[in-house]
Amino acid sequence: MDYKALAENILNDVGGKDNIDTAWHCATRLRFKLKNEKLADTQKIENLDGVVTVVKSAGQYQVVIGNAVAKVFDPLAEMADLENTDSQNDDKKIETKDNLLNRFISFISSVFTPFLGAMAGAGILKGLLALFVALGWLTTKSGAYQIWYAAGDGFFYFLPILLAFTAAKKLKVNQFVAVALATTLVYPTLVAITASSQTMNFFNIPVVPTTYTSSVVPILLAVWVMSVIEPILDKIFPESIRNIFTPLFLLIIMAPLTLIVVGPLGASIGAILSSGVSAIYNFAPALAGALLGAFWQVFVIFGVHWTFVPVMMNNISRLGYDPLLPILSVAVISQAGAALGVFLKSKDTKMKSLAGSSVATALLGITEPTIYGVTLKLKRPFILASIAGAIGGAIAGGGQAHASSFTLPSLLALPTYLGKGFISVIIGLVVAFVLGTVLTYLFGFSKLENNNTTTAEPVQKDGVQQLITPVTGTIIPLKNVKDEVFASEAMGQGVAIVPNDNTIKSPVAGTVSAVYPTGHAIGIISQLGAEVLIHIGIDTVELNGQFFKTLVQQNQKVSVGDSLVEFDREAISEAGFDTTVMLIITNTPNYNVVVTENTLATADEQILTLTSRQEENVPVYKGEVQHV
Template structure:
């Protein structure tokens, strides 16, 4: 059954260089993230101009096609049509090289992106529970609270197992090997807590790098961080990376007949001790270093940190580099129980949204307003790419205003030292993240609301004062529909109007030949859509080209692949070069015979010089009769 995103999916696949050019495909909240063999094969400009695509970015070794909120639906169709789910294994030996920064961002986004949706969802549940307890709707001792708290806290507590799975996918190791290593870290952690064991030795006591010894492996001390491995991030990622190297070695050695169970067994037999004896201690020390360093910078001047991160956050989002901050927040939450870093950028999406709201009030441009309204709604829920790419960045000044307002919001948040206690949702769904769920104290949330309000007010007022439509935008609505109308194309057929993307021919469906519509005819007659000169009429009679008296160049192609009939079933009523009148019959064709022969009769009507016009106005998915207005050219 056809999907409404089929046409868009085919355009995307074709213009990233085809399936053969794709190494892998993932997606995040708003973007399709391709890794391409050769980015030079991608038709970036065509993709940017395609309806349904916000923009295209190249960052972190990824070719990012920004779609918007419905990216999961588009991803599903692109993946299905392109068959990209199998590409990771097919391209496993790809020699593509990325610099260290690009590789790091690629790894972080690949591992964390699949978990963030559920991580945010469980964090939101925890925030709502804290609110319900604060307002005495629920008791923290009651069964309802306890049951919901198990999932809200459980996902983050057992995060090493979840990351073990996503890291295994990223490093292309057996998925259950990654789960097993995460389970081992948590098993050791939980068993020690249940047994209330006392360390037999302690290293780095009195510092931020404390390591305890509870047992020995072949006489070697097993070091465990004082905070344990619950909710940890770095140890499991490094452990799975190491396991991927070990597994690859065993796959070359172990006979195929016993690979299924022997490779995982030998991999885990080596990887598990190495994880606890080497990887775990080193990773936990690295975690402590990151915590001390980031919080040292924050403590030096939380206000300066807020200004810096607040101002730059939307820029990081544009290039997909914001993923580098996510692990830092997770490290802070797992070691400190709170995070001050992501708090500093929380005002950025609200500032961006307030700027868009001001533009909605100020602009007289209908097209801009039609983009801005859904972008504003999306921004309320924390997804700002539609606002950035569709509204503020093209206008430049509004984008800078949003950065200034976000910097001011970040300074207030830093000055008030507002901490986040969970990885919550985006936008308004993230507000409960600033409730201390351990004490059910909502003070942080109230101060955050104050900071957001200041940031939004500044963004809104500055935009209202400074924003002006471009000269092209300042045309009144009646000017746009009358004074700038360059011509009207009448319907050359009777039938059902369809989107051009529904034509099963990429030359038409991706608008490479020009913009327009398609009609599925119900009668076998083609008339002239306007007064003009018949520049082209194919000998086969299946297609005509007309240049109208007002300058539009029209191509009409009756059916798909009908050229193969060499004129059978087509009767030409006029000769090339003649001047034709609107409504004059150009071609008659045997519609029923063509259908019996198995030909698709969807007929593209293309304005081949559509780039010379500001816009084409038309309606689809409705019936139309001969001579009725089909396309208005602006």
């Protein structure tokens, strides 16, 4: 895979670097804040080799890549000068257009995404240490345990510092001043005073003793307040002294303000969130497990899953555990099971390959390629996986399983679930995976999909592929079409038909490779690899879908004669557009194309014959379509 070329194509298709407000990436997606989403060619991006799909959610334009997302982002960032774009202070306009929820989700995802992998690794390390102690392999007083525990727990202990850095970057304020503010909250002397329940005074104003190590909400709230104050100070101080005096007065103002007001307020908000989640969970843990198990991946699709991260982190900080993470692992594993069901059932080579690789990535906690590439694309497997997740989640929730540390929901997180309810998590995971696999294998494919995978036209011998008439009418040479691009065969060789019918049918068995939103064109890849384009009318894209009805979906299997598009040729003509239908072989260099000598296109008539150029004794195309 040429990641640099893919990055360049994506950059061009999102409207170029001038259309990018900000961009970053998570574990599987390129995430853009575009100035004008209408300039992005979503269909073209989705058709790029290496792109799973495009998602528009939470005010973001998200290009799902998979595990190789960092390899695509790095050259894209270099080409688009994203570091310069990201550091601008005057590009907040687009965020003000989003609603409050979208802005909040965007903020949370931007804050946690940069260190999500490191946080997951630290959480797993803490879980493994608990497992090693339980097995008697280590003791808590051994040097190895203490060093590794410091590496794992230190990340969470000083979490406010990491959050300050990423939050300040997102809010475009001085990151190092924000970090200095966070270090104030976790400064050893102040932590010791808080631990002893002593009350400090700031010029006779009492400072409520509050613990901020491992906390989330207080520092995020403090950096937000800082983002309000910093621009005011920048306006007060001349540019010559601003670099020193703005940080100075920020610390003078923000340190006591955070410890006296903002910090305790944030801690109270966190406590309310944790208490609310605990109250719902304790009222009906099995029901809570079923609901989260069923809908967690729906939350992922819409991007709202980020709103749960501060809650789960706060639960661990305040309670010492979180009841949600084990249930979420069940929801993740159910998608892996559904992907395995697709792998076992599907007879489509590409889908089988994608589903097989998706099983492994989902088991490790990365579900986006599984969802967008397999289960959601086929619809039924996603629904069945959600059912399996609900049942497995009810089991895990009913057993009141807890996570002792935050990490990505996956099989790797199992050590963090040791303790109360651990057996229920194991049972829930097994049930979700097996049920997801079995349900998908038995019920995940409609009869049409099964037929499309088993009754397609057999591959013909000697590299010869025959295409039938896509629509009845009058056949004309492609060079006579009133469109220079098609007439010059720049798109490839083929034939044109002036239609007398309103239904386009598949001229060949294969897979729908492109469905244009306007309905005026369909792409198909035949079993022999011929790339077939059916273009209905000239300049009909300007109709924006009016008078067209698409009957198939992208990646759907089609057989010869299956209906693809219905169109109203009379209405199109009255609107002033030519209705000529073009049948084009876009990868013409791979074939010798022979066009029928008939002038009338009747139903089921052979209209094109393709012979692979790799076959011996085949004349090479030299500029003219051959007529028989």
